Amino acid sequence: xxxxxxxxxxxxxxxxxxxxxxxxxxxxxxxxxxxxxxxxxxxxxxxxxxxxxxxxxxxxxxxxxxxxxxxxxxxxxxxxxxxxxxxxxxxxxxxxxxxxxxxxxxxxxxxxxxxxxxxxxxxxxxxxxxxxxxxxxxxxxxxxxxxxxxxxxxxxxxxxxxxxx
Numbered sequence: 001x002x003x004x005x006x007x008x009x010x011x012x013x014x015x016x017x018x019x020x021x022x023x024x025x026x027x028x029x030x031x032x033x034x035x036x037x038x039x040x041x042x043x044x045x046x047x048x049x050x051x052x053x054x055x056x057x058x059x060x061x062x063x064x065x066x067x068x069x070x071x072x073x074x075x076x077x078x079x080x081x082x083x084x085x086x087x088x089x090x091x092x093x094x095x096x097x098x099x100x101x102x103x104x105x106x107x108x109x110x111x112x113x114x115x116x117x118x119x120x121x122x123x124x125x126x127x128x129x130x131x132x133x134x135x136x137x138x139x140x141x142x143x144x145x146x147x148x149x150x151x152x153x154x155x156x157x158x159x160x161x162x163x164x165x
Contacts, residue, residue: 008043021047026071028095029079033114035100041113045095052094055084086117 010017024044028034029051036044051069054062058080067076087094093116100110 008039010043022069022071026075028113029075029083032118033112035112038109038111041097041111044113049094052084052087055079056088
């Protein structure tokens with residue numbers, strides 16, 4: 001029977017499990033979106049939501065508790081200055097899990113764990129492509145303008161040639 005089993009040990013020793021969760025929570029707060037397995041995401045969500053709740057009240061005690069559970073001090077500062085103020089009015093449920101399907105190698109269920117107010121950024125490739133199309137359009141406009149100027153010059157030469165005759 002599975003009575004009184006409070007959490008999923010993820011088939012790891014306690015030190016490995018704690019390090020894994022700390023690393024994933026740190027990555028979640030740094031990137032605001034991570035891709036992982038469903039079971040790990042549920043475990044990370046539990047830790048992350050507790051830390052966000054702590055960060056909503058900015059005290060020295062809460063900062064020390066949060067920094068002891070994260071690997072990067074910069075991420076802790078981001079949590080208190082950027083993420084927690086965005087979640088100030090929300091009474092919980094700071095993360096969202098989006099299913100991606102099964103991983104090809106072992107068929108484990110993959111998900112995306114993200115903060116609720118995460119805004120999907122356009123990828124660098126899409127930005128470069130947009131920049132290239134803008135550049136090409138501008139170049140085409142410049143060529144069209146040059147052609148029109150040349151045609152005007154030719155017409156003016158023809159008109160001056162006719163006037164001389």
